[in-house]
Amino acid sequence: MATEHYKKALEAAIAEFESLGEQRRAIDKRLSEVSESINSLSRLCGLTPNVSVGLTDGCRLVLRNGGLPMTPIEIRDRLAAFGFDMTKYANDLSAIHTVLKRLNHAGEIKFTTRGPGKPAYVWNHQFTAPTV
Secondary structure, three states: OHHHHHHHHHHHHHHHHHHHHHHHHHHHHHHHHHHHHHHHHHHHOOOOOOOOOOHHHHHHHHHHHHOOOEOHHHHHHHHHHOOOOOOOOOOHHHHHHHHHHHHHHHOOEEEEEOOOOOEEEEEOOOOOOOOO
């Protein structure tokens, strides 16, 4: 009898998880669209959005606030949404991969996957920066 309740609770949790994932994808898509609009409108108004942090700190910011594992492409897109200038990098994804490998090696982030061939990274909430 109790097993049936657990199974129903599990099914409900899985359904909610899938629903939240769909909502997140829809929100991320809309954020990307709005970001593109902001960038286009800013240029039309003669404004240039920019973020004055380095790539490493930008990746930290994105992952710390991301909540779920993110692929390097998602990280790049989120950086662009924040106004981070990626044009100074000949290969933006290569630069992001290098930063992510370094942060993973330092223990600041964790490597995971979101399916076959989909490497992803998530912020390591147990990480404490070394003090000098």
